[in-house]
Amino acid sequence: MFKQYLKQALQMLKENRLTSVISILGTALSIAMILVVVLQFQIRLVGFRPESNRDRMLYILGIRADSQTDPNNRNSTAMSDGVVKECLYPLQTPESVTAMAKDRSIVSLPNRRLFEEYVICYTDPGFWKVFDFHFLSGKPFTEADFSSGLPRAVITNTLARKLFGSEEPVGKEIEMGYVSYAVTGVVKEPSRAAGSAYSDVWVPYTSNTNYVNNQSCGGVCGNFQAVILAHSSGDFDAIRAEIKQAVARYNAGGRDFVLGINYIFSRVDVALGSNDMNGGIQVGWLEYLTQKVPLLLFLLLVPTLNLTGVIQSSVQKRRSEMGLRKAFGATKGRLLTQVLCENLITTMIGGIIGIILSVVLLHLCKSFLLSREMVITFEMLFKPALFAAALFFTLLLNLLSAGLPAIRIAREQIVDALKDNDNS
Amino acid sequence: MIKHILKIIWNQRRSNVWIFMELLLVVAIFWVMMDSLFVDICTYKTPLGFDITNVYKVNFGKISPDVPGYVPDELHQTSDGEDVIRLADNLRQNPEVENACLAIAACPYSWNTSWVNLIQAEADTTQKADVFQRLQVEPAYYDVFRITDQEGHPLRPIVEQHTGDLVITADLERDFWNGQSGIGRQVKWNSSSTESITVAAVSTPLRRTEYDKSRPCFYVLWRSDKDIIETVEWAQAQNLECFIRMKDGFRSEDMEALLQQMSDRLTVNNLYVSSITPLQEMRTSFLKPRTDNLTKKSVLIGFMLLNVFLGIVGTFWLRTQYRQGEFGLRAALGASRSKLKQFMNVEGLCLLSFTVPLVLIFIVNMLYFDMPDTYRQPYSLWRFLVTFGGTCLLLAGMIWVGIWFPAQKIAKMDPAESLHYE
Numbered sequence A: 001m002f003k004q005y006l007k008q009a010l011q012m013l014k015e016n017r018l019t020s021v022i023s024i025l026g027t028a029l030s031i032a033m034i035l036v037v038v039l040q041f042q043i044r045l046v047g048f049r050p051e052s053n054r055d056r057m058l059y060i061l062g063i064r065a066d067s068q069t070d071p072n073n074r075n076s077t078a079m080s081d082g083v084v085k086e087c088l089y090p091l092q093t094p095e096s097v098t099a100m101a102k103d104r105s106i107v108s109l110p111n112r113r114l115f116e117e118y119v120i121c122y123t124d125p126g127f128w129k130v131f132d133f134h135f136l137s138g139k140p141f142t143e144a145d146f147s148s149g150l151p152r153a154v155i156t157n158t159l160a161r162k163l164f165g166s167e168e169p170v171g172k173e174i175e176m177g178y179v180s181y182a183v184t185g186v187v188k189e190p191s192r193a194a195g196s197a198y199s200d201v202w203v204p205y206t207s208n209t210n211y212v213n214n215q216s217c218g219g220v221c222g223n224f225q226a227v228i229l230a231h232s233s234g235d236f237d238a239i240r241a242e243i244k245q246a247v248a249r250y251n252a253g254g255r256d257f258v259l260g261i262n263y264i265f266s267r268v269d270v271a272l273g274s275n276d277m278n279g280g281i282q283v284g285w286l287e288y289l290t291q292k293v294p295l296l297l298f299l300l301l302v303p304t305l306n307l308t309g310v311i312q313s314s315v316q317k318r319r320s321e322m323g324l325r326k327a328f329g330a331t332k333g334r335l336l337t338q339v340l341c342e343n344l345i346t347t348m349i350g351g352i353i354g355i356i357l358s359v360v361l362l363h364l365c366k367s368f369l370l371s372r373e374m375v376i377t378f379e380m381l382f383k384p385a386l387f388a389a390a391l392f393f394t395l396l397l398n399l400l401s402a403g404l405p406a407i408r409i410a411r412e413q414i415v416d417a418l419k420d421n422d423n424s
Numbered sequence B: 001m002i003k004h005i006l007k008i009i010w011n012q013r014r015s016n017v018w019i020f021m022e023l024l025l026v027v028a029i030f031w032v033m034m035d036s037l038f039v040d041i042c043t044y045k046t047p048l049g050f051d052i053t054n055v056y057k058v059n060f061g062k063i064s065p066d067v068p069g070y071v072p073d074e075l076h077q078t079s080d081g082e083d084v085i086r087l088a089d090n091l092r093q094n095p096e097v098e099n100a101c102l103a104i105a106a107c108p109y110s111w112n113t114s115w116v117n118l119i120q121a122e123a124d125t126t127q128k129a130d131v132f133q134r135l136q137v138e139p140a141y142y143d144v145f146r147i148t149d150q151e152g153h154p155l156r157p158i159v160e161q162h163t164g165d166l167v168i169t170a171d172l173e174r175d176f177w178n179g180q181s182g183i184g185r186q187v188k189w190n191s192s193s194t195e196s197i198t199v200a201a202v203s204t205p206l207r208r209t210e211y212d213k214s215r216p217c218f219y220v221l222w223r224s225d226k227d228i229i230e231t232v233e234w235a236q237a238q239n240l241e242c243f244i245r246m247k248d249g250f251r252s253e254d255m256e257a258l259l260q261q262m263s264d265r266l267t268v269n270n271l272y273v274s275s276i277t278p279l280q281e282m283r284t285s286f287l288k289p290r291t292d293n294l295t296k297k298s299v300l301i302g303f304m305l306l307n308v309f310l311g312i313v314g315t316f317w318l319r320t321q322y323r324q325g326e327f328g329l330r331a332a333l334g335a336s337r338s339k340l341k342q343f344m345n346v347e348g349l350c351l352l353s354f355t356v357p358l359v360l361i362f363i364v365n366m367l368y369f370d371m372p373d374t375y376r377q378p379y380s381l382w383r384f385l386v387t388f389g390g391t392c393l394l395l396a397g398m399i400w401v402g403i404w405f406p407a408q409k410i411a412k413m414d415p416a417e418s419l420h421y422e
Helices: A002-015 A017-045 A081-088 A143-147 A157-164 A233-251 A267-272 A285-317 A319-327 A332-364 A384-411 A414-419 B002-011 B013-045 B080-093 B140-144 B155-161 B170-177 B225-234 B252-261 B279-322 B324-332 B337-368 B381-412 B415-421
Strands: A057-060 A063-067 A074-079 A096-106 A117-123 A135-138 A152-156 A173-176 A179-187 A201-204 A225-229 A257-260 B055-062 B097-104 B114-120 B130-137 B166-169 B186-188 B197-203 B217-221 B241-246 B271-278
Touching (some): A002 A017, A057 A267, A074 A225, A152 A173, A233 A257, A285 A384, A285 B013, A285 B279, A319 A414, B002 B013, B013 B279, B013 B381, B055 B279, B080 B097, B080 B225, B114 B170, B140 B241, B166 B170, B252 B271, B279 B337
Parallel strands (some): A152 A179
Antiparallel strands (some): A057 A225, A152 A201, B055 B271, B097 B130, B186 B197
């Protein structure tokens, strides 16, 4: 039966070239636009190198530090190295923990002063365990480098090429703020889409005195955010509980300021737009969807009305055929399925083109949808979620656009249909 | 003819209702987009109050005490303030540099702003103290950014002719003195302060970015080096902003070479020039979210136009197929081809015009709830005509193009053949 529908649908597509092209184009365009919205979210959500394990990561993006004595002195900022050392490094449940602070600084060579700024990430050896960077040469700075605060740096291949040309950079020196750092390793430059891992240079934070022994608001406030890698996402609650205990222990020390870690986000929270700077906000699916659904609905509704018009017209043309089939005993349900299935062929073709088009559109519109410098890889785009979303929206579009005409034609009186009577 | 067409549209209501609903939705949303684009573009076009072409921001760094090369306090006689002034002088003396200046919280396209209270000195004490943006600058700042007074005369000579430590913008002058000249008048920091400050000059209105409306703000002048040195005592020297204007014809690619060449003059004791950013570049990244938004709106407009096109082509194409008999008959009865085309066009445009009353109700409601942006651009008849007229014209154009294809087919039709279908 379905084979028959398929044949019939293909025949109709051929017969009515222009309307077929229009339906397919309309569907493809709408699906592509919707998928671009989905893809933007997907890039924020799913893992890719060097943030492959995003599904196992927890994020501490900010903290609260409230004065014990002055009720007006309340801060919402990032962690100090003290908080990291006392509350996060001793955690038992996670696989690894890293703290990082980013800044911009000039990177020069010992014999030549340069004036271009780069992103510098002040971090710890745990960083290389949480994120899976691809080392092109050399290796990360070590635990020993970190504990003695030695000036060691890992740089990206792009920066290495800029500074040293084709020479081997490992072992050479770079200068930042008049301090010489020895390059220990070169990594493949991560995409800017990897917001936490992205940087041009990574150094042990102990090598810069500005990041150690921070004393602002009683030693609580500083520059660090943290990423925690769990063994599995099932451990998230246990980790949250353990951090809560650690914070309670920290506060028992009787400092002038009370530390509060209010939010420990999972990747989903971060992708939905949660943040913990200047007050902190947790965005759930509901808030995210209320913001996005109007746009998606609009992108879906306009082409739907289009298609309905076209389908209505083409179904109208086939009224006598439908009447005849009904006269020979076809049920309402069967006719309904037939119209829907036939149109599904068109929408499916549109959907497939839509997937391709969405990737093309995302690349073309990268400069204003994401950022021009962001590298988009195959790994980020072709995830099952993309195809699931495409299928879902295609079916929805089909149901919305062909549903009404199909119901109408199926319910029509045989006599009217056969007579081509338009008075019903 | 119109009456006749109305009858036809009514008889075709089954397929027309969909295209009508699409048009309704599209016209409404189109108007919303057009209106917000209109406000954006109008705001963008009004003068900014400053000029950043060929202006660069110089960032300073300070060598930290644990680094070799740090000059300890006992070895240098000058303060950080004097050092930073010397650094700016070094830059100014370069033949490629037209002028240089130091400032605080005065960088356009940056989040680093400062806001303080300011009131008129002669006003009674009941006057509500308002907070305004404060920019602290050297008089050279007006040369670097080519800031003028309201008549278009360069501001710096005016500042130098008059005494006083404050320059206010025209918006603030209007707020305080409502149309009277503010030059030479007195203002105070707050109602309890006894010290009053003289206004030296009035500048053109200042806008933070191309997308913002101008807001009242004022400049605190650093008339002498002493003022700068005093400021540096509480604000660190490396937090001072420094701007340089390069001579016309200077290309930003040459900046690196220029800095290499004057390398030794870029360090004074513990202070050094760490990097130089073209303001053009800062502008691009600062405005990116707003510009992106604008582009997204335009893309959505394109999406709608394309959909209307596809919808019209689709609906009318199928319609011509099963109305071939009708058109054949018309042709046979003497309707010329252009007449037939015109017939279809009017049919399409009628559909569009039916949406107008409903959309007008929508617009009135939107205005009633003050949804359009009336802060940056007051709502006027002119604005309504441009946005609503633009919407209708663009869509009408799209409908006309969409109908062109099926109409072409009708025109090629042989009347005898079409009548054959009957």
